[in-house]
Amino acid sequence: MKKRLFTPGPTPVPEEVMLRMAAPIIHHRNPEFMEILARVHENLRYLFQTTQPVVALSCSGTGGMEAAVSSLFGEGDKVITVNAGKFGERWTELVQLYTGSSTEETLPWGSAITPERLKQLLKEHPDAKGICLTHSETSTGTASDIKTLSAVIREHSEALVLVDGITAIGAHEFHFDDWGIDICITGSQKGLMMPPGLALVAISERAQERINEPARKPSNYYLSLKKALESHAGDDTPFTPAVSLVIGLDEALTMIRSEGIEHVWKRHESLAAACRAGCIALGMKIFSSSPSFAVTPVWLPEGADWTEFNDALKHDNGITVAAGQDAFKGKIFRISHLGYYDELDMLTVIGAIERAMKAIGLPLTPGTGVTAVQKAFLGK
Amino acid sequence: MKKRLFTPGPTPVPEEVMLRMAAPIIHHRNPEFMEILARVHENLRYLFQTTQPVVALSCSGTGGMEAAVSSLFGEGDKVITVNAGKFGERWTELVQLYTGSSTEETLPWGSAITPERLKQLLKEHPDAKGICLTHSETSTGTASDIKTLSAVIREHSEALVLVDGITAIGAHEFHFDDWGIDICITGSQKGLMMPPGLALVAISERAQERINEPARKPSNYYLSLKKALESHAGDDTPFTPAVSLVIGLDEALTMIRSEGIEHVWKRHESLAAACRAGCIALGMKIFSSSPSFAVTPVWLPEGADWTEFNDALKHDNGITVAAGQDAFKGKIFRISHLGYYDELDMLTVIGAIERAMKAIGLPLTPGTGVTAVQKAFLGK
Structure with missing residues (x-):
């Protein structure tokens, strides 16, 4: 029987991508691979609509969320999370692990936070260092109006705007730079039409400054955005990347770019x-x-x-x-x-x-x- | 021109493995995938020569080392590391990050620690909670006599024995259970003839007890051996695994098992x-x-x-x-x-x-x- 997948990750992988990944493996310090990675970095900037770096980590989307939280926040930082489903809850768990607590707004499953309620939260917590949102909450199939929410945050607060874009990127309109987002994460096995195994994280200038503050103590080694950014500058990765997946991603991003x-x-x-x-x-x-x-x-x-x-x-x-x-x-x-x-x-x-x-x-x-x-x- | 790779990771991938990975993607909660994962778990036990769980994490070998250190040790624990190359040094960096310090034995590149020197170290540090060794130090192409070293540790200390087996597993004789090892890590792109993207971690009963101590505070989310062990018991993974790589690994392990x-x-x-x-x-x-x-x-x-x-x-x-x-x-x-x-x-x-x-x-x-x-x- 023909099998057809209608699940929100893994999603179907085009034959062109499969064939690219089936070619003989190459070494990740090889100029051929670094050229591929440079093109992937360029096309990821297009995907997220940003001029800022988008790093590729070899892990699932959750690993990308953890890299963001652990690289930006530390013990005692106040971070607001919005929990209206399983993946909003994941933000809360990560923030609790790395800051010791969390300021969580819980909403019924199937609903999304309104700009009004967010504004109120920002007033209640003027000392918030970050706000974690979910663009498309996979567990409930619910989209948030990230454009408006981010505008409200940028107007009323200095808090960094973190967006779980795992099932949104490639499905919902998204402008990382224009909308003033600081962190957005997606996973390879979602809108990118790839097998799982890569997390992609876009990082704003404000977030880069925070990550590179000299006083910031690293709380992570493998999932460090600081290390990832340093390597990204030379179109490289700090650890051996999932080479075949990066090569497949090159093909998938080329397809997306050619569709527009x-x-x-x-x-x-x-x-x-x-x-x-x-x-x-x-x-x-x-x-x-x-x-x-x-x-x-x-x-x-x-x-x-x-x-x-x-x-x-x-x-x-x-x-x-x-x-x-x-x-x-x-x-x-x-x-x-x-x-x-x-x-x-x-x-x-x-x-x-x-x-x-x-x-x-x-x-x-x-x-x-x-x-x-x-x-x-x-x-x- | 024909291209031939003689690098210690990525290593060449057999066509049989490439072809298995090029098949249409399946969902990771599908019974078909869970059956594959169960067989992978079984064949990993054979590879490491153990009856204990070997978990598959979607990350590089370094991620596997970090999962071990962060799941077993915490602030103030004394852990001895042996640094005779780049990857011994990595143990030291990880131990410093998670315990706040490290007791490091540095040796010239190209040499390996002797059982006598190790015995002396154990006498100097009777309170050591763990010892981190490197079976095959990739940066220097140097092998350590892990069997003898582990026997010395087990005779003179209660410290857990952690082995970076990243380029050793599948190349050097290794008996996880018989040699009394507590943690051994390898990466998919090494002796396993696979693209990079998976770390495999074998975990002894003693290490499992340590990981599951109720007082132990988690210091990691994605790279948690506790979560990995819980899911492993049901032949599952806590986060979306790199599905295509796990399927390739199934083929590679079948080849290793059939060769013996x-x-x-x-x-x-x-x-x-x-x-x-x-x-x-x-x-x-x-x-x-x-x-x-x-x-x-x-x-x-x-x-x-x-x-x-x-x-x-x-x-x-x-x-x-x-x-x-x-x-x-x-x-x-x-x-x-x-x-x-x-x-x-x-x-x-x-x-x-x-x-x-x-x-x-x-x-x-x-x-x-x-x-x-x-x-x-x-x-x-």
Whole structure:
């Protein structure tokens, strides 16, 4: 059976990228590799829309978040975190580990922080050294308005703006420099259409100054942004990088650059809209108040059992979607369209959902979902 | 021109491994991947000769060393490090970072610590909580007698035995359980014939107890052996692993298991002996007093200029060897035979060295080196 992945990481890897990675390995101090790394660095700046360095660490996205927190903050620093899902919670855990505490704003799953509430938080905590936000919260498929939130922070506070862009970069419009972001992280296995194993971290001038303060004691060795920045200046890495993944990333970034980042963002917005339209036409409800363009969170069809529904998708149709997490396991599911997806893929996944609904005996008029998808793309 | 890599990491990757990694990506919570990870865990136990867990972290070997130090030791713990090269020095830097100081034994490059000196150190520091050793010091191509050193430690001390096995595992005989080792680390791009990106860490029962002491405060998030062990118990990982690399590792470990680990060790011993014989026959001197089976360190031929010699190897013959490091840059070079190498490869590298010597005008009787290689394998 053909297998098709609709999960928010790993996401499908294009054959061009696979083939590049299957070439014989080269040495990372070889001029050939350093030339590749220089091009990767240049194309990462394009991806994040920045003139500042974007470093590639050989670790998962979480490693990138930890590198940021541990390189910027220390014992006693006040850092605000916004927790509206599993990955907001991860910011809190990291901040607690490295500063000894955290100022956490918790919100219901599926919601996003408003600019008004953020402004209030900034007033309550004028001494905050940093604020950790999540652009697209993968666990709930919910997007935050990072542009507005960052503007509010820059207007009312000196705090650094840290953005988990792990499932947002390449799906949502993003301008690192223009929006005044200080740190943004993504992972290779997300919008970058790559296998997992690399974290990419963009670092503003303000953040670089903080990282390089002479008094700052390092709290990390491998995940040090200071070391990564020093090496980045010479298009190098402080430790042996995941060579084959960097080479694959070169190919993936070239594909993104040739499509054009504005087109990549628009494609994701339109895939997400069609996916939601298909689900709604099939009688399902969207879980989030502000659904992400990377992953669509949906309440299970009324009367459906998750295991039965998922089995029908996976075993009869070869389709892997993502389950709900924690309290929403068995209640919601998540359809990813992050990375290497096109309009026909949306027809595939909604078509498979129709087939699964039919198989487990839910009420259905076949064609309802896929028609909605077609209309979303082609008009009425 | 055909390109051939003789560097101690990255090392050549077999086509079978490349092909496995080029297959479509699968999700890491998929039963198919968890089955692969279970087999990888089982074969890693075979590789390290242990019944204890060996965890796979998505990072370089240095990340594995940091995970060990940060998960086992804390502020004020006395830990002895032995520094006879770049990677011994790395132990010292990591121990200083996490304990605030280090008890460092420095030795000249190219030498290894003797059991007698180690015994003396243990008497001077009866309160040592750990001792960090390097099995094969890559920067100097020097092997330590880990079996004897570990026996000395276990007889005279309660200190945990930490071994950097990064270029030793798969090249030197190693018995984690029988030799009483507590931590041993290797990297995927070494004896495992893989691209870089994974660190593998074997953890003894004593080390597991230390890691899980309730009073132990975590000093790391991503590189936590505690989290890795918890997930390992269910053949899982705490963070998204480098899926394609784990799948490649499955293939590489299957190849090692089918060759038989004892045969793999003997092959490396015999490749190293032939490589040394070829260099000596060409009038070169071996740098180390105890040369590694993974990488042979050689003084440059008398009268040779490193850049000229290396250019002749690389540009005229497609051969990449490793330069000397730090004070020995331009004085020694290193020929790796770690991982996917056979007897004919030794003929290739020594043959290329003859060609390079000829090209830069060094005295040479063509055939001297390769004859010595042939005799090393085939007898007089």
